[in-house]
Amino acid sequence: MSDRPDDTPAPRDADELNEAVSDLGETDTDRLEAVRGRNESLEERLPGDEQLPRTHGSPEKG
Structure with missing residues (x-):
């Protein structure tokens, strides 16, 4: 099983990236x-x- 959610787009191939x-x-x-x-x-x-x-550190007291 993949850690990727079902709605994650598929990786782009080199041609799609060049066009983008x-x-x-x-x-x-x-x-x-x-x-x-x-x-x-x-x-x-x-x-x-x-x-x-x-x-980080101690919270300011007011």
């Missing part, structure tokens, strides 16, 4: 740079430590 990234650029380098730029954009929008709930 084709709009990112003509060459592999262009595609990697596009992905890098998107990742940097996401990192800029992540909340900082001061915006996250406390997840």
Whole structure:
């Protein structure tokens, strides 16, 4: 039995993956740079430590 739920999509083959990234650029380098730029954009929008709930140490008492 598989650990995968029934509604999980099947893995994509190489042709499907190439088609999925084709709009990112003509060459592999262009595609990697596009992905890098998107990742940097996401990192800029992540909340900082001061915006996250406390997840370690003793809880603040108020």
